[in-house]
Amino acid sequence: MRSEQEKKSRLMAVELAAIDLTITALQAGGRKIDDVAKDDNPREQWAQGWADAHHPFVELTERDREIIAQIKVLAGQLSSRTSLPELLKARGKIVQGS
Amino acid sequence: MGDVRLNAIAAVFAVWWVISACNQFRSGAWTLRLRRYVPLGLIPLWTFFAPNPARVDSRLIWREEHGSRWDCWRELHLGFAPAKSRWLVNPELILNKAVVDLVSSLLRVRLEQQDRSALLSSAYLTLLSIVLTQPRRTGSSSIQFAIVRTSAGTHARRVDVAFLSEVHDIVDSVTHVC
Numbered sequence: 001m002r003s004e005q006e007k008k009s010r011l012m013a014v015e016l017a018a019i020d021l022t023i024t025a026l027q028a029g030g031r032k033i034d035d036v037a038k039d040d041n042p043r044e045q046w047a048q049g050w051a052d053a054h055h056p057f058v059e060l061t062e063r064d065r066e067i068i069a070q071i072k073v074l075a076g077q078l079s080s081r082t083s084l085p086e087l088l089k090a091r092g093k094i095v096q097g098s
Numbered sequence: 099m100g101d102v103r104l105n106a107i108a109a110v111f112a113v114w115w116v117i118s119a120c121n122q123f124r125s126g127a128w129t130l131r132l133r134r135y136v137p138l139g140l141i142p143l144w145t146f147f148a149p150n151p152a153r154v155d156s157r158l159i160w161r162e163e164h165g166s167r168w169d170c171w172r173e174l175h176l177g178f179a180p181a182k183s184r185w186l187v188n189p190e191l192i193l194n195k196a197v198v199d200l201v202s203s204l205l206r207v208r209l210e211q212q213d214r215s216a217l218l219s220s221a222y223l224t225l226l227s228i229v230l231t232q233p234r235r236t237g238s239s240s241i242q243f244a245i246v247r248t249s250a251g252t253h254a255r256r257v258d259v260a261f262l263s264e265v266h267d268i269v270d271s272v273t274h275v276c
Contacts, residue, residue: 009178011157011248015257016171019159019246022259064207064219075214081240082217083267084226091218 070094117141154249156201156260160229162238163265171244174232200225201245205261217264226266240265 011019064071074090082090118141121129126143133141158174176197179188203221216222229243245261 010175011159011173011246011257013170015248015255016159016173019244019257019259020171023244023262064203064221068211068215071215071218072211072213075217078214078217081265081267083269084223084230085269087218087223087226087266091220091223094218 067094070097114140154247156198157246157248158197158201158225158229158243159246160232160241160243162234162268163240163242164235164238168242169235169238172232174229197225197228201261204245208261214264222263226263230268234268238268240267242266 071094074094078086078090117129117132121133121141121143126133126141129141159171160174161169161171163169174197176193177190178184178194179190200221204216204219204225207219207221208216225243226241229241234241242265243263244259247258247260249256249258
C-alpha cells in the first residue's frame, strides 16, 4: 500500500493527462517543446541555479562535448524510430573512432 | 520634533520589516494584494532559504505504443525515504540525484545543440535505457519518454514539459545498458 507521502509526491493522473494534452496540442500545431519550454519564472531560475550549484554525481556532458562534431554528423544520418541498440552502435562507432 | 521624525521613520521600517517577513510564507500569498500597490519590488521574496526554499523537481515520464495506440504516460518514481529517518538514511537520494543529473546533462546538450545531437548523448541513451528496463506490457512496439518539471507555486503544483524524446522502436533483446 502506497504511503500518503508517496501519493503526494507522485504526479497525479490529472497532471499526466494535462501533460499528454499539452504534448498532443503542440505536435498537432507543428510546434516543438523548445518553443514553449522557456524558464521565464524567476523562482524556477533560482531553484535551477540552486540545483546546478551542487556537484553532480553524474557528469556526462564533458565527454559529449569532446565528440560533438562526430555526434552531429552521425545523428543527422539516423533514421526515425531508431532503437536503443542502433543508437548504441552509432555511439560506439564515434567513441571507438575518437 | 526630532523624536517624532525618528519614530515615524522607525515605524515605516518596522511595517516594511513585518510585511517583508509575512511575504516569505506561502510564496507571498498573504501579501499578494498589498504588493500590487507597492512599486519597485520593495517587498522582497527570498527563495534560497527556509521557510520558503524554491524547488523544482525534474521527473522522468514515459509511454509505450501498441499498434497505433499510445498508452498513458507513466512516471518513473523512485520514491523517497520516510521523512522521519531521511536525515540519517536516504538511499533513494542517490537514485533521484542520478536521474536529476542525467536530466540536467541532457537539457544542457539540448540547449547547446538544437539539432538531433541529443540523441547520441550519454544522458539521452542512459535515460532511454532506464525507461526500457521498466515493466512493460507485452507486444509494445515503441517507446517515448519526456522530462517534466514541477514546481510548488502559491496554490497548485505547476507542471511544465521540458523535453520530449523521439519515438524509439523496442527491441526486446536489450534490457539494459551499462
